[in-house]
Each structure stands twice: as structure tokens, then as C-alpha cells.
Amino acid sequence: xxxxxxxxxxxxxxxxxxxxxxxxxxxxxxxxxxxxxxxxxxxxxxxxxxxxxxxxxxxxxxxxxxxxxxxxxxxxxxxxxxxxxxxxxxxxxxxxxxxxxxxxxxxxxxxxxxxxxxxxxxxxxxxxxxxxxxxxxxxxxxxxxxxxxxxxxxxxxxxxxxxxxxxxxxxxxxxxxxxxxxxxxxxxxxxxxxxxxxxxxxxxxxxxxxxxxxxxxxxxxxxxxxxxxxxxxxxxxxxxxxxxxxxxxxxxxxxxxxxxxxxxxxxxxxxxxxxxxxxxxxxxxxxxxxxxxxxxxxxxxxxxxxxxxxxxxxxxxxxxxxxxxxxxxxxxxxxxxxxxxxxxxxxxxxxxxxxxxxxxxxxxxxxxxxxxxxxxxxxxxxx
Amino acid sequence: xxxxxxxxxxxxxxxxxxxxxxxxxxxxxxxxxxxxxxxxxxxxxxxxxxxxxxxxxxxxxxxxxxxxxxxxxxxxxxxxxxxxxxxxxxxxxxxxxxxxxxxxxxxxxxxxxxxxxxxxxxxxxxxxxxxxxxxxxxxxxxxxxxxxxxxxxxxxxxxxxxxxxxxxxxxxxxxxxxxxxxxxxxxxxxxxxxxxxxxxxxxxxxxxxxxxxxxxxxxxxxxxxxxxxxxxxxxxxxxxxxxxxxxxxxxxxxxxxxxxxxxxxxxxxxxx
Numbered sequence: 001x002x003x004x005x006x007x008x009x010x011x012x013x014x015x016x017x018x019x020x021x022x023x024x025x026x027x028x029x030x031x032x033x034x035x036x037x038x039x040x041x042x043x044x045x046x047x048x049x050x051x052x053x054x055x056x057x058x059x060x061x062x063x064x065x066x067x068x069x070x071x072x073x074x075x076x077x078x079x080x081x082x083x084x085x086x087x088x089x090x091x092x093x094x095x096x097x098x099x100x101x102x103x104x105x106x107x108x109x110x111x112x113x114x115x116x117x118x119x120x121x122x123x124x125x126x127x128x129x130x131x132x133x134x135x136x137x138x139x140x141x142x143x144x145x146x147x148x149x150x151x152x153x154x155x156x157x158x159x160x161x162x163x164x165x166x167x168x169x170x171x172x173x174x175x176x177x178x179x180x181x182x183x184x185x186x187x188x189x190x191x192x193x194x195x196x197x198x199x200x201x202x203x204x205x206x207x208x209x210x211x212x213x214x215x216x217x218x219x220x221x222x223x224x225x226x227x228x229x230x231x232x233x234x235x236x237x238x239x240x241x242x243x244x245x246x247x248x249x250x251x252x253x254x255x256x257x258x259x260x261x262x263x264x265x266x267x268x269x270x271x272x273x274x275x276x277x278x279x280x281x282x283x284x285x286x287x288x289x290x291x292x293x294x295x296x297x298x299x300x301x302x303x304x305x306x307x308x309x310x311x312x313x314x315x316x317x318x319x320x321x322x323x324x325x326x327x328x329x330x331x332x333x334x335x336x337x338x339x340x341x342x343x344x345x346x347x348x349x350x351x352x353x354x355x356x357x358x359x360x361x362x363x364x365x366x367x368x369x370x371x372x373x374x375x376x377x378x379x380x381x382x383x
Numbered sequence: 384x385x386x387x388x389x390x391x392x393x394x395x396x397x398x399x400x401x402x403x404x405x406x407x408x409x410x411x412x413x414x415x416x417x418x419x420x421x422x423x424x425x426x427x428x429x430x431x432x433x434x435x436x437x438x439x440x441x442x443x444x445x446x447x448x449x450x451x452x453x454x455x456x457x458x459x460x461x462x463x464x465x466x467x468x469x470x471x472x473x474x475x476x477x478x479x480x481x482x483x484x485x486x487x488x489x490x491x492x493x494x495x496x497x498x499x500x501x502x503x504x505x506x507x508x509x510x511x512x513x514x515x516x517x518x519x520x521x522x523x524x525x526x527x528x529x530x531x532x533x534x535x536x537x538x539x540x541x542x543x544x545x546x547x548x549x550x551x552x553x554x555x556x557x558x559x560x561x562x563x564x565x566x567x568x569x570x571x572x573x574x575x576x577x578x579x580x581x582x583x584x585x586x587x588x589x590x591x592x593x594x595x596x597x598x599x600x601x602x603x604x605x606x607x608x609x610x611x612x613x614x615x616x617x618x619x620x621x622x623x624x625x626x627x628x629x630x631x632x633x634x635x636x637x638x639x640x641x642x643x644x645x646x647x648x649x650x651x652x653x654x655x
Contacts, residue, residue, distance in 0.1 A: 004496040010575065076561045086559065092539065183570060
């Protein structure tokens, strides 16, 4: 029995734009980067020492801008704080305000503690405006004796331990935001939070690999091969878990062939062929899988391993961005009549255009560059 | 009943909602019940069959009325008058729809065609011409907010801007709405949209400002064939209660558990 296309009259527009694609993407980068830092601080993965500080500051820089795409998306951004002032306990979106703020606070405190010795040293040694700046950063606490540092280390570890489940909640919650929308068969699955969590880890680790290699190149410093190799292993593992879950979700939908499977299969085979089939699966999942499989081989020369890992990192970042796109935008390409599809005209300009999206992605990197000028991102032996 | 659109009568909808919202927050339900006695001096009416609105006096006046909405698809002929009435009454911007009418055509070869009835009505419209000999059956389905008892739009609203009134009407406080459009995503029926003028979520309110004055929603009043019926479900003698008791009714997307209060006579499973 055939059907002619029909779209509900209020459905022609994709309501959640590229900004809502960026929001879970940036949140995922925050969670994944934090976990890299936590692997060093909590699980004593000393091999990750060269990137531990970078990972923590990267998480903070991205976290600082995680809400910006949401603000740009809101039709009444001036009322954004209503989410905190008049929150609804039944709304997943409302809960985000509290989770985000808790996580941001945790990150700020942890970054401050990690960099406190250097801040105090500079506050003591520098004069003029620079000295004043570091004295303000020190918050009047100049004690950096061995005893004080031991206490700092203990608190840092404690915060990192709290931060691990917090980052899981942060990224898993973003998945829940979509997974709990029962009106949308492409979103409504219990696996969604787990899929977001796994891909968040992959994207965060990939971001740290790419940033580390890029900054080493900029500083004309040879990257720590063992660190990169370890990160590649973590990336490989998290990519395998993330992609397996994504595929499981799809296979489950296909095998179950529920009432709306015809819509989803048409979505994938006709509307998301490039962004899903080619970018997310082929370029973003299959290619980095093999690249990382090769790069994690111990006998591979360091230079080749570094290149392969960097390339895989870039591809995984593309994969996760494509995955966010396919979920967020893909889920709005079909009408709730389940009889027709709509287009998403992506514009360059405007509050929710491509240029604004590029600026949002650039701002955390700019913040990281500034942070690198103010705080020592590298271990003292390397600096 | 008269179709009132002037400012004096109309106490703009926003104003009504604001005061209602404030009222709901401050006053206990029992006090509200007392208030409604004043607001509903009587539900007298004599033309309920043609206008589709209830005329019976409620039996239990100490409680807020429980409203319901019934669509008798057997009667709808796609005049589109309800669409125009809604747009005029509620100042709905072009391109947005608080209500619409779908045409379902089942062909003998098994094909189902669904399309939209224009506001000018089905007759003399440019809707695709169909050879009657090819048609197995066809009917019109008016749509608007289902005012669900377990409304997912209310559930996801992060700031309590979307809520259900004591009378069972799902409403939006446009002074609270932040325009995140989560409710638009959560509504399974596609009835919500972001109003380009107010930049807030918008949808059918059953003409709340009218029904609280004992008038029928504009679409109900405008329907020349009584296909849209509005009234009190808590009154067993109301037109809507009698029709629901008499004919089998269905709700849309029942499997989602939203418990819509808008019911349909004469539709089958293909209507989404």
C-alpha cells in the first residue's frame, strides 16, 4: 500500500538548528577531556602527564562556552536564567542548568588548585600589572609549602573522582534530552544517553590528541610518543564502544521494524546518505578504527604513530560532530505525520548560521590560547 | 453566542493567561471553585447541535469544569471556515497553524493520499483532482491541540511556561516561555510552533478567553456542520458527553500514553 507525502503544516521548519548540534558536541568534548585529566589524577596514569593540564584547561575552556549555542538558539535569551529561577523538576532541560553549573564550579576549583603553585610563584615574583593579576588569581592564599601541596593534591584527586561521574552525567544527560522525546522515533531510545556518553569520551580524547600534537608542532617540541600511544589506545577503545552502541541501536530498530521504521530507513537511505553513511560511518568510524589499530602497534615508529593518531583524532572529531548532526537535525527531517520529509536550509549568516557556529567552535580554542599564555600548560620538565 | 473580536470583550488572551497563571499560583483549588461559580453563571444555550457547544448547566458547580473536544469526521466537509475563524480570533501569523484540516483519500488500489485543506475550503480549491471512481473512501480530519492529560509538552518545559489549567486546557504563559522549542519537539501531534511575533511557543488554547466566558471556541462556532464539538465532560447531559457515549471514539497516537482529551469519531488507524 503506497502513501503520498504529507507534512504537518507546522513541521516545515527544522526547529532545533545547528546550535543544538554544537551544544551536545561541545559538552561531549568537555566530558571526554576531563576524563583524560582524571585518568592521570585519579587512576595514576603517569604516561598521560604531558597532557593532564592541557586536558583540564581544555575542558574548562569548552565548558565556559557550552551554553553559548543554547543562548543563541533561545528565542528569548534574556529569560535564560528562568531555567534556574523557576525550574521544572520534570524537565530534562531544566536539570541541565544545575548539572552544568555544578560541573563548571568543579572544573574551576580543580584548575585553580592544579595551577595554584605556579600562580603563587608568579604572584610573588612578578610586579606591576602582571603581579597584580596573579595576586588576584591567587585569591590571597600564598601558602605553597609541601604540606599545603599535599592537601591540594588530595583535594584535586577528590574533585577528579567526583568529576568522573559528573562528566558521565553531563554527557549522558544530553543524550537523555533526546532519548526521552517519545514523539520522535529516531530519538526515543533508552540507548541514547549511553551512545552520547561513549561518543563524548571518544571526542574528548580525540580533541586532546589533536590539540597536543598541534601545540607540540607550534612549540617545535617533539610529542611524547608514549603519551600519544596511550591516548590512541584509549581513543580506539572508546571509539569501538561508541560505534558499536550506535550500530546496535540502529540494528535493533531495523530488526524490530516498528511502526515508524519505514520513516527511519527512508531517512537514512535518502536524506542522511552523506552525513550518516559516508561521513559518520565510513570516514568517521571505519577509517579511524583501522588507523588506530595500526597506530597502537608497539613496533610502529613514533613519527608514523603520531601522524596516524593525529589523523584518526581529526576523523573521530568529525565522526562525533556528524553523529550529533544526524541525531539532532536528522530527527527533525521527517514530519510527525510520518508521511513526509522536510529540508534544513543551512545559512551562512544569522544567529544560528554557519559563521556563528564556526565562531562558537573557535571561541574555546581562543580561550585555550589565552589560558596557555597565563597558565603553564606543560609539565615543568617539558616547559 | 456571538463571535467577539473587539478589544473590550476580548480581554486579550495574553492578559487572561497572565491573570490565570497568577491566580493558579496564589489561590487554592477550593477558592477557585468558588470563583468559577461566578464565572459560569449558566451554560445555557439552545443551538448546541449546530454550533457544537454545550448548553447544559453543569451538575457539580463547586469544581472547575472539565472540558473536552470531539471531532466528528463523518460530518466534516472541509469548508475551512474553522481555519479562518481560528486565525482571525487568535491573530495567528501566516505560516503558523493552531488548527488545520487533513483530507484522507483511500484509493481502490490501496494507496492513501493525505493532503491539507486550504483555508478557503475544499470546494473550488486547487487540491489535487481525484477521480471518484478510483476512491474507496475519503474523509476530512480537523486537527488541533489534543490537550493531553499527560502532556509531554508540559513535562519537558524547563520553566513551567507550559501548563494545564484546572479545566484541563493546556496553556502557555508567553511571559515565561524562553522559546527553547523543547515542547515543539515533544508534542507528538505537531500542533506547537514558535510564534514569529511573540517568539514564544504557541498552539490551540481551545480559545481559552472565549470558553471562560461561556462561549464556544471560534472553530467550533464557525463550523457550519457541527463537526467540531466542545463542551463539558463532567456533565453527562452535555452534547459532547452524549455523543461520546453513543459513538465509538478514538484518540490520536494512543500508544504514546499522552491521554489526549480531544476525541475523534469515524477515523481509523492511518490517521496520525
